[in-house]
Amino acid sequence: MLELKGITKKYEIGAFKQTALNHIDVVFRDNEFVAVLGPSGSGKTTLLNMIGGLDRYDSGDILIDGKSTKHFHDHQWDAYRNHAIGFVFQNYNLITHISVLANVELGMTLSGMHQEERRKRALEVLEKVGLKEHVHKKPNQLSGGQMQRVAIARALANDPQIILADEPTGAIDSETSAQIMNLIQEIAKDKLVIMVTHDQSIANKYANRVIALKDGEITSDSRSFKTAENDHIKLAFKKTSMAFKQALTLSFNNLKTKKFRTLITAFAGSIGIIGVALVLSLANGTNQEIDRLERTTLAEFPIQIDPIPFDLEAARQGPLAGIDDQDGWEKFPTVNRIFPYERTQPETQHINNITNDYLAHLEIMDESLYNQLSIARRVNMNLLKQQSDGEIINVNTSRINFSETLSKPSFFDENYDLLYGQSPQNMNEALLVVDEYNRLNINILNAFGLSDNQDYSFEDFLTMSLKIAPPDAYYQFNETTERYQINSDLEGFFDSTDGIDLEIVGIARVKEESLSSFLSTGLKHH
Numbered sequence: 438m439l440e441l442k443g444i445t446k447k448y449e450i451g452a453f454k455q456t457a458l459n460h461i462d463v464v465f466r467d468n469e470f471v472a473v474l475g476p477s478g479s480g481k482t483t484l485l486n487m488i489g490g491l492d493r494y495d496s497g498d499i500l501i502d503g504k505s506t507k508h509f510h511d512h513q514w515d516a517y518r519n520h521a522i523g524f525v526f527q528n529y530n531l532i533t534h535i536s537v538l539a540n541v542e543l544g545m546t547l548s549g550m551h552q553e554e555r556r557k558r559a560l561e562v563l564e565k566v567g568l569k570e571h572v573h574k575k576p577n578q579l580s581g582g583q584m585q586r587v588a589i590a591r592a593l594a595n596d597p598q599i600i601l602a603d604e605p606t607g608a609i610d611s612e613t614s615a616q617i618m619n620l621i622q623e624i625a626k627d628k629l630v631i632m633v634t635h636d637q638s639i640a641n642k643y644a645n646r647v648i649a650l651k652d653g654e655i656t657s658d659s660r661s662f663k664t665a666e667n668d669h670i671k672l673a674f675k676k677t678s679m680a681f682k683q684a685l686t687l688s689f690n691n692l693k694t695k696k697f698r699t700l701i702t703a704f705a706g707s708i709g710i711i712g713v714a715l716v717l718s719l720a721n722g723t724n725q726e727i728d729r730l731e732r733t734t735l736a737e738f739p740i741q742i743d744p745i746p747f748d749l750e751a752a753r754q755g756p757l758a759g760i761d762d763q764d765g766w767e768k769f770p771t772v773n774r775i776f777p778y779e780r781t782q783p784e785t786q787h788i789n790n791i792t793n794d795y796l797a798h799l800e801i802m803d804e805s806l807y808n809q810l811s812i813a814r815r816v817n818m819n820l821l822k823q824q825s826d827g828e829i830i831n832v833n834t835s836r837i838n839f840s841e842t843l844s845k846p847s848f849f850d851e852n853y854d855l856l857y858g859q860s861p862q863n864m865n866e867a868l869l870v871v872d873e874y875n876r877l878n879i880n881i882l883n884a885f886g887l888s889d890n891q892d893y894s895f896e897d898f899l900t901m902s903l904k905i906a907p908p909d910a911y912y913q914f915n916e917t918t919e920r921y922q923i924n925s926d927l928e929g930f931f932d933s934t935d936g937i938d939l940e941i942v943g944i945a946r947v948k949e950e951s952l953s954s955f956l957s958t959g960l961k962h963h
């Protein structure tokens with residue numbers, strides 16, 4: 438049971454004090470659907486923030502299961518917020534560049550659940566909200582109604598007793614709103630749902646209790662509830678798991694400034710990982726467990742700066758790639774085969790101008806600030822391949838994502854498995870990176886002059902006959918046109934010593950347990 442007693446909250450704007458909530462007294466049942474109705478500025482959001490522990494009241498008390506929160510420590514608020522409350526916001530607050538599934542899993546990061554358990558639970562709640570078919574999409578590939586379903590799934594993931602929703606249908610058309618409201622109504626069957634709305638008809642239609650607010654005061658309550666009548670009702674909060682407590686004590690207690698801590702933990706509690714990652718890194722993770730959590734969570738969200746984001750994105754397959762037609766593909770297959778597949782290209786967004794100065798800056802950056810740094814430089818050069826019938830073709834190196842990786846050696850070892858062959862040792866040796874389904878985009882296959890309607894053995898790639906053509910030998914001066922032109926005798930060139938043999942010496946794939954997949958599929962060399 439949740440009880441607010443004389444809750445007052447004022448905001449100071451310069452010399453002026455705005456009273457957002459004025460002596461609010463209200464008791465909520467453990468299981469009811471409450472709509473908080475009121476005009477803009479009446480204090481609805483402030484009320485939810487107080488209830489959710491996102492902000493502190495100035496005076497009064499909030500009793501949780503009869504227990505005063507007046508002297509709650511921050512970690513108690515954290516526990517309450519992370520385990521007892523699920524938040525749903527008008528603007529969804531989803532992380533747009535990761536999948537729907539990842540968004541929901543992130544909400545559970547502080548729950549102390551194992552990764553497999555989190556995934557299982559995330560899939561369950563996503564199915565419950567009707568998004569089973571869309572779990573691998575990214576939020577921006579969904580409609581507003583679907584995004585709100587993701588947010589609801591995220592709020593449900595930890596199985597909290599209380600769901601707080603701030604204008605959940607405020608940004609959604611009325612037909613979709615009805616579906617969302619039906620879903621919330623369904624959820625309210627065994628939880629306390631407190632939903633803010635300014636829409637009287639929604640409040641009346643779906644909620645079983647309507648509380649009206651005006652100027653920070655309750656002006657009416659359709660089904661008020663007195664403590665005395667029902668003080669046997671208990672809101673039993675689940676025990677927080679050990680890992681969770683440990684994480685909280687270790688990370689949050691180490692933080693220095695209190696204000697900052699409140700802000701960050703509120704953030705962590707409300708949306709999940711971004712805050713967590715920040716919190717944990719601020720806690721200067723001396724503890725191994727924290728350090729590990731920090732690594733894995735951050736590895737999932739590397740700060741990635743690509744020159745042409747759409748291009749690498751199109752070729753990259755991995756957790757960050759969102760949907761990639763995974764249906765029917767076996768993940769991490771054990772056969773030594775490579776399969777073609779086609780991928781639709783996302784649209785171009787912008788181009789990053791990555792300068793040498795910028796790279797130099799990265800190189801001298803304080804190493805304690807990051808766990809891993811990986812730089813891949815695209816290498817565009819003239820690459821020739823001799824087909825099995827002897828024909829010489831030009832391999833477009835940008836289409837095969839030919840790049841030079843300048844990562845710390847550990848980056849590759851930690852995140853990639855060598856499936857076949859060996860790691861490149863010499864300048865003229867390269868590695869072929871396939872995705873987690875052993876696939877190569879048909880663009881890459883075609884660039885190698887290979888058909889995309891069959892699959893290939895690893896050996897097919899290792900025995901490929903490739904030659905880098907240095908410009909001075911590849912281009913010849915033509916006396917008549919007085920221009921440099923591509924050597925017309927490619928066969929002669931291929932047989933001469935002018936070219937540099939390029940050998941694919943190994944096949945690599947992102948590790949099953951690795952969360953990071955920096956390398957695009959295609960050809961890599963050191």
Ligand code: ADP
Nearest residue numbers: 448455456457476477478479480481482483484
């Ligand atoms: P509602 O959600 O009903 O629109 P709010 O709870 O957001 O209302 O706001 C209630 C009052 O408190 C408003 O007058 C608003 O301007 C003020 N207020 C809310 N948050 C802040 C803040 N962070 N700083 C200053 N004033 C605020």
Ligand code: MG
Nearest residue numbers: 481482483603
């Ligand atoms: Mg509001």
